[in-house]
Amino acid sequence: QQAEIGVTGLAVMGRNLARNFARHGHVVAIHNRTFAKTQALLDEAGDEGTFLASESLEDFVASLAKPRKVIIMVKAGPGTDAVIDELVPLLEEGDIVVDAGNAHFPDTIRRENALAEHGLHFVGSGVSGGEEGALNGPSIMPGGSRTSYESLGPLLEDISAKVDGVPCCTYIGPDGAGHFVKMVHNGIEYADMQLIAEAYDLIHRGTGKSPAEIAEIFTEWNKGELESFLIEITATVLAQTDATTGQALVDVVLDQAEQKGTGRWTVQNALDLGVPITGIAEATFARALSGSVPQREAARGVLPAGTVEWHRPTSADDADAFVEDVRRALYASKVVAYSQGFDQIAAASTEYGWDIDRGAMARIWRGGCIIRARFLNRITEAYERDQHLPLLIADDFFVGVIDECLEAWRRVVSGAALNGIPTPAFSSSLAYYDGVRADHLPAALIQGLRDFFGAHTYRRVDREGTFHVEWSGDRSETAVGGDFK
Numbered sequence: 110q111q112a113e114i115g116v117t118g119l120a121v122m123g124r125n126l127a128r129n130f131a132r133h134g135h136v137v138a139i140h141n142r143t144f145a146k147t148q149a150l151l152d153e154a155g156d157e158g159t160f161l162a163s164e165s166l167e168d169f170v171a172s173l174a175k176p177r178k179v180i181i182m183v184k185a186g187p188g189t190d191a192v193i194d195e196l197v198p199l200l201e202e203g204d205i206v207v208d209a210g211n212a213h214f215p216d217t218i219r220r221e222n223a224l225a226e227h228g229l230h231f232v233g234s235g236v237s238g239g240e241e242g243a244l245n246g247p248s249i250m251p252g253g254s255r256t257s258y259e260s261l262g263p264l265l266e267d268i269s270a271k272v273d274g275v276p277c278c279t280y281i282g283p284d285g286a287g288h289f290v291k292m293v294h295n296g297i298e299y300a301d302m303q304l305i306a307e308a309y310d311l312i313h314r315g316t317g318k319s320p321a322e323i324a325e326i327f328t329e330w331n332k333g334e335l336e337s338f339l340i341e342i343t344a345t346v347l348a349q350t351d352a353t354t355g356q357a358l359v360d361v362v363l364d365q366a367e368q369k370g371t372g373r374w375t376v377q378n379a380l381d382l383g384v385p386i387t388g389i390a391e392a393t394f395a396r397a398l399s400g401s402v403p404q405r406e407a408a409r410g411v412l413p414a415g416t417v418e419w420h421r422p423t424s425a426d427d428a429d430a431f432v433e434d435v436r437r438a439l440y441a442s443k444v445v446a447y448s449q450g451f452d453q454i455a456a457a458s459t460e461y462g463w464d465i466d467r468g469a470m471a472r473i474w475r476g477g478c479i480i481r482a483r484f485l486n487r488i489t490e491a492y493e494r495d496q497h498l499p500l501l502i503a504d505d506f507f508v509g510v511i512d513e514c515l516e517a518w519r520r521v522v523s524g525a526a527l528n529g530i531p532t533p534a535f536s537s538s539l540a541y542y543d544g545v546r547a548d549h550l551p552a553a554l555i556q557g558l559r560d561f562f563g564a565h566t567y568r569r570v571d572r573e574g575t576f577h578v579e580w581s582g583d584r585s586e587t588a589v590g591g592d593f594k
């Protein structure tokens with residue numbers, strides 16, 4: 110008997126992916142550098158399906174039906190390269206190697222090129238949903254060649270999450286496209302979590318409600334248009350009591366957010382592509398600020414708060430209205446963050462020649478992954494209406510959503526500023542919204558300044574061509590390139 114698919118790397122993710130395949134009736138070859146993990150899988154879950162376990166990579170490869178399909182699920186970075194180097198000499202032309210770890214997409218492009226020289230298909234695939242998703246149905250974002258998807262796709266779709274019977278897995282695009290899209294997914298996750306944290310902070314400090322009371326608010330929110338995995342688990346985390354102190358868990362957790370790097374990669378790439386993903390960037394910087402311990406210590410009690418009167422809601426009705434304002438600000442900011450993320454995918458798709466279908470992305474993120482949310486259906490619909498939609502928030506549905514939220518959003522952001530509550534993601538998203546819809550931006554002045562100190566030239570609103578003012582001479586304007594019309 111030979112296996113349809115193999116998984117090497119059996120830590121939490123690989124182990125659960127292998128079990129997911131087995132539970133779906135597929136014969137799975139399993140391997141791990143240290144055999145103990147393979148043995149543990151057999152001992153604890155061996156009866157869930159048919160596993161072909163090997164101690165050596167040679168035996169593992171030999172246990173696979175051709176063309177072989179090998180999923181690598183090891184620690185991203187040098188670990189992945191080490192496994193690839195060992196695997197390649199054992200494989201044959203036409204075999205498919207899948208890296209399902211969190212690789213940076215330039216590494217995926219490099220690896221695909223290297224494996225193509227051996228006639229091997231290399232598929233960089235994003236997998237989201239953590240440990241639980243890997244076992245019960247993740248969202249899967251495979252890149253690589255279309256040919257490889259023909260035989261690999263059905264297996265991956267089979268184990269992916271399903272929403273309304275539709276698999277949360279689709280072919281994304283060539284080489285690094287799958288890992289790129291997973292990276293932006295994680296960037297959006299950063300923005301989503303920051304927005305949720307700001308909403309919590311505003312309600313907590315604005316109304317004095319306890320974490321347990323705010324948990325109930327999030328539970329309510331999860332019944333409406335904000336329904337999503339992150340809102341749901343926010344209620345659970347806020348309701349958690351610390352066993353040793355009896356306090357709310359959020360009150361005893363150190364307020365320094367950590368990061369593994371996908372948010373940073375997303376922002377770095379957005380800078381390269383010139384795409385303003387301000388929500389994701391602020392969320393990434395907010396984590397960095399929270400971890401800036403010496404700076405925070407130097408500032409605490411030293412930097413004045415300002416003397417603006419504290420506008421706390423005074424009655425229960427006022428508090429309810431404030432909470433509703435925060436909900437609307439959260440929804441509008443979230444729509445902006447997703448819109449920016451999808452802009453980045455569009456820009457990358459053009460830049461790297463990937464031809465990514467953004468509507469399909471929203472569709473496969475509806476289930477299995479961390480940012481799964483009801484409103485992703487609306488994003489898919491928007492891209493179905495117009496596949497080349499230049500700006501998600503300019504789609505009729507989202508124009509309506511933001512219109513309903515706008516006044517509340519402005520009240521929340523201005524109130525937060527007056528009261529000294531930091532809302533980097535709420536405020537930067539609103540600034541983006543006002544910037545992108547502006548008739549005229551002060552960028553005109555920046556162009557004037559650039560022309561002054563660097564003769565960088567400018568273009569005019571009324572004529573074609575490029576111009577420069579003789580700032581150090583008679584200040585007359587000259588046409589530098591193009592024609593006067």
Ligand code: NDP
Nearest residue numbers: 118119120121122142143182183184185188191210211239
């Ligand atoms: P880890 O990232 O903790 O990696 C541990 C696994 O990698 C072990 O099987 C280990 O083998 C193997 N490994 C490390 N270095 C080497 C090497 N040089 N040669 C061979 N094997 C090596 O495991 P996770 O399951 O947490 O994650 C796997 C991948 O999935 C990572 O890329 C991660 O970023 C990604 N991912 C993780 C998610 C999560 O929620 N954890 C979610 C989505 C993606 P050994 O047992 O011998 O040490």
